[in-house]
Amino acid sequence: MAAAEMTSDGLDRDLFACARGDAKALKRIFDREAGRLTAVAERIVKRRDLAEEVVQEAFINIWTKAHQYSPERGSARGWIHAIVRNRALNLLRDGRREELVDAERLEAMREAEQIDHVLAAFAALDRDSRLRACLDTLDETRRRGILMAYVGGYSHGEIAGRLCLPLGTAKSWIRRGLAALRECMA
């Protein structure tokens, strides 16, 4: 995706309007993006109802934090997606760490889902995209680790477990994979 494409999608204008208190601009973002954002959140929290809850809270955050957005913070889309992703990850962590009693139930729910679903995101990337080409240069395990983290919201520990690697090994593989990816895309 070219940078020009991302800045010309009007999301930045709508964010600036939100910062001025224009609720119609937030509604425009919602109408265009809520379906996609819910799907992004659902890949992380695994349930549609929770994904909608994430998106609901995210839109309140977008509204109250819109004044913090500026083009130096990256694309408007990247900023909006980051808010949704943060809330989705926090929901997972609250379930994991803050309610001991519920931890097992949530874990069971996550065991049930398919990692294939997460890896499918890679296959669905545009063949000509830079990210696709650079991910392609990584070895399978490093690529999987990075995709599981970004797409599925898995922690280091979860990735190590799924890839049958010691935690320290998984961490350093992911770290090296990310560095290689940065270099490739620079």
Place this chain on the structure above:
Amino acid sequence: MRVDDVHTLADDYVLGLLEQADEMAVEAELPHNIDLQRAVASARDRFLPLDMTVTPVAVSATLWAQIEPRLGGEQATVADGTRATSGAQASPIGHQTANDNAATRWRRAAFGGMAATLLLAAGLGFSLTRTPEPVVVAVLVNENGTAQAVVEDFGSNRAVVRLLEDLAVPAGRTMQVWTLPSREMGPVSLGLLDEARSARLNPPSLPRPQNAQLYEITLEPEGGSPTGRPTGPILAKGLARLPR
């Protein structure tokens, strides 16, 4: 911070791979560190195409209706520091929103605890050279973020709880100290606090305590939780840190 470190940190932050304490540190640093802002922005946009591979779903017809009434209230309450609850009451998932509020409070509380832990851990480096060092130290905070207790876990069946506040324990109840060595093991009792004062505990044999391991104190029936898992309200909790 070296240039590489900034990018490594930004990548881990964007991928959600940082420990909670480090994530909070990044968020605190972001507003006044341009290099970090740029690195985060560039990492976000680097991975964004993966988000664009989803097939958008049809969201519930009521989703916007749940957002809209909260817009005015939320902005109005930013100033006074409280959060609108009218939207939550009107919402069919109001209880979840209430839980979320509680979670936010705990997160904030944990942040306060984290800072306290770091200070304490720094202090311990100087003061504990003569005595055996705990493997981890956790500052447990209540829902308001006030430090209530410190747990020093020495591993090998020894832990010390120091209460920092007078905790009110109703008759017929007792305080129980827990930790979560791993999700597989689930919560394990470190022992009971029969009186509301600092105590030495003799926990069962557990894996060596880890950085960021959860510790908490709950209020349980006299004699301890009947189920072997925490059942009562949480009085205080916090994540362990390794003394440096």
